[in-house]
Amino acid sequence: MVLAGFGLSGGGAAAVHRVEQRYAAQTMDRYTEDVSTAVTERVERYSDTLMDLAASIGAQPNLTAADFAASSSGLNWERLPGASGVAFAVPGTDSEVPGIQRYWRERGVPTLTLDPVGAGAEHAFVVFSRPFDGVAAVAGRDLAQAPEPAEALRVARDSGEFAVSRAYVLLKDRQLPPAQQQLSFTLVVPVHNHADGRFRGWVVMGLRGGDFLNETLLSHARGAVRVLLTEGGTGTGRVVASVSAGQEITDDPLNRRQVVTVGQRHWELALYPTDRLLNGADRRMAALTLGAGLVITLLLGALVAILAGARNRAMTQVDEATAALREDIERRQETEARLREREHELQRLAFHDPLTGLANRVLFYERVQHALLTHARERRTFAVLFVDLDGFKQVNDGLGHAAGDAVLREVAIRLRNCVRASDTVARFGGDEFAIMAEQLADPTDVQVTANRIVKALEQPFHVGEPPALISASVGVALSGAGDADAILKDADEAMYLAKTAGKNRFVLAE
Incomplete structure (x- = not known):
């Protein structure tokens, strides 16, 4: 009976350990899918918002500061977590600076002073802006002075599509102490005139990586995993930001990597299990099963009860995970419904007169x-x-x-x-x-x-x-x-x- 007890205990412990490993792996796969989907959907939401704003600007032949303020009035930090603000930038060369400055001063920015950086280069001047963090972008600032946004502006203009820059410190954040600076991205959408398709400029948004990751992923990770957002998809890119609410555990089989494509650029998400996930998976069950089997080898009934209890706990954990997934799906559906409602509202504003409600x-x-x-x-x-x-x-x-x-x-x-x-x-x-x-x-x-x-x-x-x-x-x-x-x-x-x-x-x- 002792030998049989050792055999049964060892076999049961090994089986439970395999179940725990498989369950932990499935949990990590689910978190990886949820997190990558959350990042992709959130960036697509930002892209849709910027494209709606670009369409509204392109539909107005004589854009003014008041028009931009009205078109962007519904945008804020709560709707776009991590975003520092939105702005409208226009292209220009050194010889065009006086004319551009005079034109936009007449359209609601009387104190506008363009500040070109680099002689002979093509510039991108901020003329209108709406901050979300209380720090307004400097009117007239040349976004092309930094290579990262300059590259994103060029890609968006040439492709006519949404683009994301490489990670860098936003120009408006470079006056902050180094400890408060974050690696960030610039999101860019080109603006074209609806009447003749002529390129007019860009709608740009600064996105701070740390704030974005915390606001977007913390609820999805639920403290069970540590998430790293890395620029590039080769595994050797620069870490932009990370989120973790637990103690990271070194467990290579459970580590996950997922590459997502946003705005013609690749981001890599690295996920590592924490003590919360491993405790939630009940990883100590194998040792408990082995100890109990050695003590009560003659009590087969008690062993059956322990195995039944383990099964019930596993089923409870599955039910809890299913309920959490259902909650995530419902929240995502609510977000999509709000996005569709906003899209309809922007379309109405683009084709109707705001004072009379008539067609424009x-x-x-x-x-x-x-x-x-x-x-x-x-x-x-x-x-x-x-x-x-x-x-x-x-x-x-x-x-x-x-x-x-x-x-x-x-x-x-x-x-x-x-x-x-x-x-x-x-x-x-x-x-x-x-x-x-x-x-x-x-x-x-x-x-x-x-x-x-x-x-x-x-x-x-x-x-x-x-x-x-x-x-x-x-x-x-x-x-x-x-x-x-x-x-x-x-x-x-x-x-x-x-x-x-x-x-x-x-x-x-x-």
């Missing part, structure tokens, strides 16, 4: 192009009406801008009431509006609509004392020969003819 110039132009195709196939006619308010400046000067904004909102409501639900009403900016009336039964029907608009807008606007009085000059152009630009030009010229003829009327383009 970009969306109106796209719908005119679409109408040209659909109406040509069906041999139908549509019309474009340009509406310019007469006397609106006097309302602004006499009653104030708040009253002027109220008039513009009321104008939008009256215009909607004058047309069908299927027609498009847009605000081009200032006191200029445009309407597209589709599927006209008779081309002369648009004259009834135009007259209705003139009558509706000459009615008093009760936004102050006395009520505001304005009128409208309307130019009408019918679809026919010519593209969208020709139709819009005809409507615009007809509108000016209406103004010349005495205002408060409409004119049909010839």
Whole structure:
């Protein structure tokens, strides 16, 4: 019985040790997958956010500091952990510095002073910025003065895609004490003009490696593993940051390495088990099983009970791990839902006027192009009406801008009431509006609509004392020969003819 007990105890201990090793390996594999997925998804989230911001900037032909502030207003540290801030940078050479400086001063940065570094080189000047850490980027700073961001800017511009720089200390952090400096990355997205595809500059974001790793990975690692973020995927790259809440254990079979690709660059994640993971895996069970077997070799019933208890503990650990994984999945789904909601909001801001809620110039132009195709196939006619308010400046000067904004909102409501639900009403900016009336039964029907608009807008606007009085000059152009630009030009010229003829009327383009 003693020999049999030794054999059973040794065999049981070896079996438990193999189960523990396999369970610990599976746990490390799961942590490795969770951590690499978390890094990739978080960087993709940052990339999507920067691309949305770049699209919003590219849709504005006359970008100002106020436009940039509005487009980036929803971005902060809570939404983008580890990010130091976002900025808009523009390219330029030494000879272009005075012109660039003058241009952006006129667009909301009156104190802008460009600071080119390196004669004869191409520069990238910060003109607008939004800090997340309370330390604003220096307006006019040349990002190309450091080779790491300069390389990322060039890659993003040449490829037209999101790019990440090599690790370095951010320019704004180089004034900090060495103990507070972190290796960081610059995330870059090129900005192109929506109208003609011309390159305009870059949206850039500084990402501090230590803050990013702590905020992104600590919840996924849960203190069970130590995580190192290394630049490069060869195993010999520079360690950027690490996270660990437990005592690291040297156990080569359980060490894991995973290479992830972000922004056309490779990062390596190295994961090492800690005492928390090994204690959670119950690594001492083998020794306990062996000791108990030697003591109670004659009590086979007690040995069976011990094995059953070990199985139950293993099942409990599996259940706990499954519950934690399910929680991670639900949290990831919530994050994706918030990202989709933000994406829809950014798309609405890019194609609608924020004051009136009407379509803006970009969306109106796209719908005119679409109408040209659909109406040509069906041999139908549509019309474009340009509406310019007469006397609106006097309302602004006499009653104030708040009253002027109220008039513009009321104008939008009256215009909607004058047309069908299927027609498009847009605000081009200032006191200029445009309407597209589709599927006209008779081309002369648009004259009834135009007259209705003139009558509706000459009615008093009760936004102050006395009520505001304005009128409208309307130019009408019918679809026919010519593209969208020709139709819009005809409507615009007809509108000016209406103004010349005495205002408060409409004119049909010839």
